[in-house]
Amino acid sequence: MSATLQEILSQPIAWQEALEIVFGQAEGVRPFLDGEVQYVVFTGCGSTYYLSLAAAALFQELTGRPARGVPGSELALNGRTVLHAGRPLLVAISRSGATSETLRAVEYFRQQTQGPVIAITTRGDQPLAAAADYAIVLEKGREESVVQTRSFAAMYVATVGLAVLAAHRNDLAAALHRLPEVGTEVIHRSHEIAREEGRNPHPERFFFLGSGILYGLASEASLKMKEMSLSVSEPFHVLEFRHGPMSMVDERTMLVGLLSERNRAHEEAVLAEMRGLGARTFVLAEREADVAFLSGLPEAVRGVLYLPPLQLMAYYRAVSRGLDPDHPRHLNAVVKAFDTSKG
Ligand code: F1P
Numbered sequence: 557m558s559a560t561l562q563e564i565l566s567q568p569i570a571w572q573e574a575l576e577i578v579f580g581q582a583e584g585v586r587p588f589l590d591g592e593v594q595y596v597v598f599t600g601c602g603s604t605y606y607l608s609l610a611a612a613a614l615f616q617e618l619t620g621r622p623a624r625g626v627p628g629s630e631l632a633l634n635g636r637t638v639l640h641a642g643r644p645l646l647v648a649i650s651r652s653g654a655t656s657e658t659l660r661a662v663e664y665f666r667q668q669t670q671g672p673v674i675a676i677t678t679r680g681d682q683p684l685a686a687a688a689d690y691a692i693v694l695e696k697g698r699e700e701s702v703v704q705t706r707s708f709a710a711m712y713v714a715t716v717g718l719a720v721l722a723a724h725r726n727d728l729a730a731a732l733h734r735l736p737e738v739g740t741e742v743i744h745r746s747h748e749i750a751r752e753e754g755r756n757p758h759p760e761r762f763f764f765l766g767s768g769i770l771y772g773l774a775s776e777a778s779l780k781m782k783e784m785s786l787s788v789s790e791p792f793h794v795l796e797f798r799h800g801p802m803s804m805v806d807e808r809t810m811l812v813g814l815l816s817e818r819n820r821a822h823e824e825a826v827l828a829e830m831r832g833l834g835a836r837t838f839v840l841a842e843r844e845a846d847v848a849f850l851s852g853l854p855e856a857v858r859g860v861l862y863l864p865p866l867q868l869m870a871y872y873r874a875v876s877r878g879l880d881p882d883h884p885r886h887l888n889a890v891v892k893a894f895d896t897s898k899g
Contacts, residue, residue, distance in 0.1 A: 558701075558871075560882050561868075563699045563700070565743060565864075571713045571735055571860065572696075575717060577693070579717060579729065585721065588674055589721060589722040594622075594644070596615055596616075597631065599627070600648070600650055601658055602779065603651075608649060608772070610772025611623075611625060611712065612624050613625075613769040614859070618856060628658035632661040635668060648687075651711070652889060653678070653680075654683060656892045662687045674691075676711050676715065678693070697711060701881065703783045703887070708863070712773075712860055717729075720856075734853060738852075738861065743864045753872075754871065759787075759810035761787065762778065763801065764792075764866075767816065767823065774791040784870040784884060785873040785879060797811075797826055810838060811835045811837045813838070817841070817855055840865060
């Protein structure tokens with residue numbers, strides 16, 4: 557079996573480890589989340605930048621404290637557009653713990669602020685963990701494949717745990733602990749439809765639509781489709797799609813909707829409109845969808861469930877196109893160009 561497929565299918569084990577580590581070490585990490593932290597910056601690169609977007613949206617929604625996700629290169633090179641008055645917390649996210657932009661971002665943050673740094677990574681033996689005040693190391697999230705799947709989901713679950721801890725939401729903490737079991741069931745139930753959709757040669761371009769806490773996950777799903785299957789793919793906030801991008805819709809378009817319950821009526825209206833223009837749609841939601849999670853979990857903690865079906869769809873499209881998802885074109889597991897390109 558391909559490493560990528562094995563990692564996608566086994567990821568709930570890594571989710572479980574993330575929950576055990578974050579909640580098992582709650583007293584160790586809680587001081588960095590409470591007290592005088594006035595705003596939070598999440599940072600990473602590529603997949604882990606999109607993870608930062610999703611994490612920041614949830615953190616702010618649950619805690620009411622300002623939170624923002626930025627690329628590591630933006631904090632490293634345009635840091636004055638990111639940092640501002642008040643004491644910040646930086647959450648630096650990196651599967652490898654060695655991406656040079658993320659490491660430079662932490663350095664800049666240290667030079668400019670007195671704020672603490674939390675690292676979320678799968679490698680405790682790499683520079684990022686050593687550069688942080690507190691490192692959350694998810695070894696079960698490690699993966700062979702270049703494209704992030706299991707690692708991304710585990711690190712994302714860790715950020716959900718941090719947001720729930722920071723918000724002192726014990727009700728959500730209890731619900732979170734059901735995720736691995738529910739996730740295993742969703743993966744099992746959605747594998748076939750994800751494979752069938754992935755093997756459908758008809759769509760030529762993909763748009764992944766998600767809003768609020770789901771925009772970062774829609775962006776990650778879009779990147780999976782791009783990295784693995786070399787397909788044209790773009791993410792948008794759901795209602796934003798009407799403001800120009802819909803001009804691209806035709807019979808070769810696939811719209812993947814990561815639908816919320818909160819705004820479902822507005823979101824479904826967009827998809828219905830695009831079907832009227834010839835688009836094919838694929839909907840993931842808690843209920844009544846192509847992939848219905850039927851999780852019974854609160855919206856705030858079930859975001860990770862959207863990922864496995866979309867990772868599988870990208871995987872099977874790649875394989876059906878004769879590509880090797882374990883070795884995506886042009887990509888390496890770790891990008892260190894920053895160090896070699898600095899003036
Ligand atoms: C991030 C990264 C992503 C890319 C691919 C490989 O590395 O390079 O930019 O999308 O998924 O990983 P890391 O800092 O998370 O190790």
